[in-house]
Amino acid sequence: MGEQFNAAGIGRRGFVASVLATGAVGFGWGVLPGTGSKGAAMAAANASFSPVNLIEIGADGIVTVNVTKSEMGQHVGTAFAQIVCEELEANWTSMRIKHVDSDPKWGLMVTGGSWSINWTFDALSRAGAAGRQSLINAAAKQWGVPAASLTAADGKVTGGGKAASYGELVAAGNVGGAWSEDDLKKLTLKPSNSYKIIGKSVQALDIPLKVNGTAKYGIDFKLPGMLYGKIVLPPTRNGATAKSVDDSAAKGVPGFVQALSLKDPSGKFTGLVVAVADTYWAATRAAALVKVDWDLGPNAKVDDAALIVEAKRLQADPNEGATWVRNGDAEGTLAKSGKVLSAEYTTGLNLHAPMEPTNATAELKDGVWHLYGGNQFQTMSVPLVAAALEVDASKVVLHQFWLGGGFGRRLLGDYFIPAALATKALGRPVKVVYNRTDDMRLDCARSPSWQKLSGAVVDGKVSALTQDVACGWPTNNVAPALLGDDIDKKKKIDVFAINGADVWYSFPNHHVRLLDNKLAEATVPPGYLRSVAPGFTVWALESFIDELAHEAGADPVAFRLAHLDGAGANDKGAQRLAAVLRQAVARSGYGTKKLPEGTSFGVALSQGQERAAATFTACIAEVAVNKKTGKFTINKLTVVYDVGTAISPDGVISQMESATLWGLSLALYETTTIRDGAIAAANFDGYTPTRMSQVPPLDVSYIATGVFPTGTGEPATTVIAPAIGNAIALASGARVRALPITPAKVKAALA
């Protein structure tokens, strides 16, 4: 299961796991220490039992799932508990979840890429199955009967007229045997048609805490004697240094402690000034009064236009760039083609802006640094904080909280550094809270992208296609160890800047090149933003496919289906992609519903985040365009996923709604600019995500065929912009190639 969709020789856990699992960081089987041989660990009487470290079964019958993934709105812990509960045959009401700290024993800790369920489904299923088998074995031993004569269900083992609850069996102290990886792999798992709790829309376990104010986020954490820090924002995003700091005016603020000018050995902050006081309000007032003489650094004159100039320079040089896809001879074929279409597509700077502004609290206790704050990538954040503090990574622990939004912002742990360094400087715990302006202007924003696509059609099909993508590479900033090799094994490539361009369409001549815009990286060190590379690669490609379909005189749906033939490496995946498209056609009324003049359907397809863990996704947007004003109305967005298996149907729908509207927000409402080396937006007036009044009618649904589950949190984000752009072009003839799509751009394209 799952592996058959692997075209690139990478397992379904995808690229990150394949790199990290072969290094120092293991992948989470959760095998307990000393389990190389069977039965090394025996549960102590009246304590608890853990077949693997992912789950604990208590003498009270409570089953705790140790959740190594961050909770940022996906209800991932609830899904984990469902998966364990299914194979463990526990009672759902006995299930609990615990979000764990950054102990290395958990292996790779990263939450992103819509990977969580796809990567852990097998391990969690086996953890549950191992627990069930151990409990059955314990009962068999206790009753002197063969294990095969007993069954487990609803948190009890029964057989031969006897019954014992899981809690009773654990309390008796006879449940033995931590499981080795080999034994786990030998377990037979349930067929999907016998699932009882997987596939049920249970109430998410985190929701009750989130409606009564008791859910604790990092920003809610407090330590006795703690001080509060407020960043004094540098005038450029990266490269500015503080020549001198004058806090004399701030001394008039009651509660002010001092302004710290901090050196960050990790290099993430070039100039870091923090005003510290005994309340956050006092720190905020003081920070406004601190005078800093800044050296603006090397990027003070960079703006968006400069980045595009650099992108075009890179694209024009055939020696630049790493190769992601090469089938046949695309350039040679285009050179011999009668008519070649070329188009440039762009996206601007996009911010994460999670509702909980980035923040962290630090404390040094018994020689160990404790950092408190929500995080998505502990495996990388721990060494980053250690580098800033100049201590060994073994001396840093990250404590997890509910995340008030992640969207990739909390994959980079740079926001721990101001708190850590201020705490080190003062010898007292300090909590540093970014205000909204700090949060936006210090964001590891999604790099602006500039792409050039060229293609030709012969006999109604694409004869050749090239896609050159230039942007700042997020992996260079967040996790350089995750850079891969390009297909020629000659150059490094950031797969998280190019995923999505490796499509399931069969193109005989296809060349995809990724160009590294170093100026973009230096000016605004980039990060991963929800949907990552496919947020811009799919935008350009799926728009351009419509341009080619138009050239071929073909219907956009028929044109796509003609290229989804499932040939060679595209087998199995192309068919599933075609199936979600057909479902979206049926649900939206594409081709059957009569639309008025000026209204059209637009189509876009995507594999979600990456081929190796594909969630096949289709969107059909119905859009009405006013050809005089350029104003347009989204009548409806129809989105269909193929999720393989849905753990919680309502959870999938919730994630689909969220991903769809995030896509809408990027398509129509969100962007900011780089001005004088700084991020221009300062708050939610200058950066304007979707609000309720902007939500169009949605029809989100999924296909679940019972095969391996795939991710749901991002795939829809990738298809909304191209579907809307394609609908606008079909309705009005106006092709907009720069996100966000605005009425002014549509009007300009109409002229």
Next chain:
Amino acid sequence: MNITSREKGSNAMITITVNGHQQTLDVPSDMPLLWVLRDVLDLTGTKFGCGQNLCGACTVHKDGKAVRSCQVSIGDAAGSSITTIEGLGAKGEHPVQTAWIKEQVPACGYCQSGQIMNAAAFLSANPDPEDEEIVRAMDGNLCRCSQYVRIQRAVKTAAEIMKTGGAATNG
């Protein structure tokens, strides 16, 4: 509740009722209610989002009306009765909270205290709203997870619950 003196001899003591308990506070009079609630009274259910009346995450009730607590100084709140998410329903069972669970609204959940407080005040003034009225009332509350479909549905559900007997104990 343990109230810490933050400022020496700056202002008169400020008296305020929070979730039914009268408090006398010695804090700067220009300190926003938001930070008094969070950092002085440890009522962290009220969230900091933007500090500029742009997102609604900090919404509380002041004498029964929804206000953005980042925009109300503690001096201006003196003498008033404040209700926060912690005091909305005795056991978190206000009809809006019940509806929020029924419709599985929260994703990351960070904005939801503000959404719930805004919705509760809106419904107490308009117990049988049209869809357009809900959208207008809730449009100032940003949800970065975009749970808007569910929020809108849950406001309707809360109105139904209130109609069928679940009293709105709006503070």
